[in-house]
Amino acid sequence: MGELMIGLYVFVLATLTGREVITKVPPTLHTPLMSGANAISGIAIVGALVVAGRAEGALQTGLGIAAIAMAMINVVGGFMVTDRMLGMFRKR
Amino acid sequence: MNLEHPLIEVAYLLSAILFVVGLKRLQSPATARGGNALASLAMLVAIVATIVDAEILSWNGILVGVALGSLIGGVAAKRVQMTEMPQLVGIFNGFGGGASALVAIAEFVGNPAVGAGSTGVTIMLGTLIGAVTFTGSFIAFAKLQGLMTGNPITFPGQNAFNAFVFLGVLALGATAMGIGGLAVAPLTLFWAFLGAALVLGVLIVIPIGGADMPVVISLLNSYSGLAASAAGFVIGNMVLIISGALVGAAGLILTMLMCKGMNRSLANVAFGGFGGEVAGVDRSQIGKRPVRRADAEAVAAELGYVNSVVVVPGYGLAVAQAQHELRKVGDMLEDRGVDVKYAIHPVAGRMPGHMNVLLAEADVSYDKLFDLDEINDDFSNTDAVLIVGANDVVNPAARDPASIIAGMPILDVDRARRVIVMKRSLSPGFAGIDNDLFYLDNTLMFFGDAKESMSDLVREVRELA
Secondary structure, eight states: OOHHHHHHHHHHHHHHHHHHHHHTSOGGGHHHHHHHHHHHHTTHHHHHHHHHHTOOSHHHHHHHHHHHHHHHIIIIIHHHHHHHHHTTOOOO | OOSSOHHHHHHHHHHHHHHHHHHHGGGSHHHHHHHHHHHHHHHHHHHHHHHHHSOOSOOHHHHHHHHHHHHHHHHHHHHOOGGGHHHHHHHHHHHHHHHHHHHHHHHHHHOTTOOSSHHHHHHHHHHHHHHHHHHHHHHHHHHHHTSSOSSOOOOTTHHHHHHHHHHHHHHHHHHHTTTTOOSSOHHHHHHHHHHHHHHHHHHHHTTSOGGGHHHHHHHHHHHHHHHHHHHHHHHTOHHHHHHHHHHHHHHHHHHHHHHHHHTOOHHHHHHSOOSSSOTTOOOTTTTTSOOOBOOHHHHHHHHHTSSEEEEEEOHHHHHHTOHHHHHHHHHHHHHTTOEEEEEEOTTSSSSTTHHHHHHHHTTOOGGGEEEHHHHGGGGGGOSEEEEESOOGGGOGGGGSTTSTTTTOOOOOGGGSSEEEEEESSSOOOTTOOOOGGGGSTTEEEEESOHHHHHHHHHHHHHHOO
16 A cells, blocks of 8 residues: 555544544634644644755755744644633633 | 654654544543643654654754744734634634645755656645635735725626636646646746635635634634645655644534534635625615613613523624623622523634633633523523624524525524613624614613723612612
8 A cells, every 4th residue: 555545544534533523622612622723733843844854955945944934833822822712711 | 654763653643642632622621721731742742753853954944943933923822812813813724824835835846847646746735725725814814803804805707717716726736747748847837836826815715704704714724734634645744644634624613513603505605705785685774763772771770680691792792802891790790699691602703612712711601601502492581681792693584584694593582581782883794684683672772882881881780789
C-alpha cells in the first residue's frame, strides 16, 4: 500500500473520530471549541518547520519562515485565548 | 512517514492521541480547560519531535518566525474583547489556512516539475484550500470588524462568474502540473493558479451577510483543517493529516448546526445573498404600527414581582457590550427570589456559542444557560421574557409558511405571559422583515441603547420595594 493510501485511511478514520467526539460538545462551548480547533490547525507549524529547515534559496526560506510565523500566531493565540475563555466558564 | 526513526513516529502518535483526548474533554465545561491544556501539550510534543527529526540547518530565520508569530498571537489573545471573538477566530482561521498554503507553495517552488502524480495533486489541493481560507477569512474579519459593509455584496451573474473563476483555478492547477503540455513555465502557471485561488476566496465570502457569519466562520474553520491535512499529505506527515481532519470535522459539524439553526441549506447561505435589502418584501409598513412602550421603571416592576424570567440575548447585547449590566439585573432579580434563566438561540450573535462566552465573561453561571431545545417548552410557564438585542430568532413569522424565514427554529417567547423587548428602534433584523412580536398585546417595547437601558434597569430594580 502506498503512502497516499495510508494517508487516506488515516484521514477518513480521523474525520470519523472527530465527528464522534465533537458532536457531543455542548452548544455553550462552541466558541471555545472553534478557537481550540483553530489552535490545532496551527499544526501546520510542523510542515512549516520541515520546509524551512531544508529550504534552498531565498524564496523557499522566506515562504517557510512566513509559514512558521502564521502557524505560531494560531498556536499561541489560539490556545491562549481558548484558555482565557474557558477560565470564565464557572458554575456558581 | 519516517521509518528510520521510529521514536519520532511514536511521538507523533502520542501527539495525535492527546489531540483527540483533549477535544473529548471539551464535552463538559468542567473538564474543558484541562482538555485545551492537553491539546497544547500535544502541539508541543509534535513541534519538539519535528525539530529533533528535521535536521534544521539554519535556525535564525526559524527563531524569528516563531518569535514574531508567538508575539502577535499572544498579544491578540490577551487583548481581545469577548465581543470581538468572532473576528479573532475569523482571522486566526486565515493564518492557519495561510500557513498550510505556504507549506504547499514552498514544496512546489522546490520542485516545479513535480508533475500530475499524487504529490502534485496534494500540493495543488493544499495551495487551493489554504489560499481560499486565507483571503476568505480576511474578508470575514473585515465584515465583522466593520472595515467593510456587513451586507451581502452581490452583482448580476455572480454565481456564474464565481463558477468561471473556480473552473479557471482548476485549469491553471492542472496545467501547472504539466497536463496539456503548454509551453509556459510551470512556476508561472502556478503563480497564476495561486492568484486566482486567492481571488476565489474573496468572491466566495463577499455575497454573505453579517448574520450568516456563524456559518462562514464555521466553514472557514473546517477549511483551515482540511488545508492542514492537505499539507500533511504533501510532506507525508500523519500528525498533520490527523489534526487537520479533526479540525475539518469540527468545522463541518458546526457549519451544519448553524444551517439547521436557520433552516437553510449550506448552498442557500453560500449562494443566496440573503439579508440586507431583500427584493419582494414590503418594507413600507415596518415600524408604522402602534406598540406599547415602557420605561425602565415599568420594566423593573414587570420583572421584579414575578416568579420566572427568561432572558434572550442577541447580537445587540454584544454590540452594546451590555453583558455585565445584564448580569447585575439577573443577580438582583435572583436576590428577590425570581428564577432567572437565559435562552440561547443557536445562531444568536456572529459565531457559534458567541452569547455563551459573553455571559460567561460577565460571570453568569453556565448552568443557567439553556439552548433552544432545552427551553422552548418552558416559555408557556414563564412570567416574563426579556429580549436584549435579538430579533429574527424570536420572530413568530417563522411559523408562517409564506415568510422568507419560514421553518427557522425560533424561541417561542410569545407564549410567555409578558414579553419585554429591549431594542434601539423598530428597525428590522438581518432578514429584513418586520417582527409581529413587537405588536402583540403582551409585548412591551423598551427602546434605547442596550447598555444605557440596562444601567437604568439596574437602578430601577434596586429601587423596588
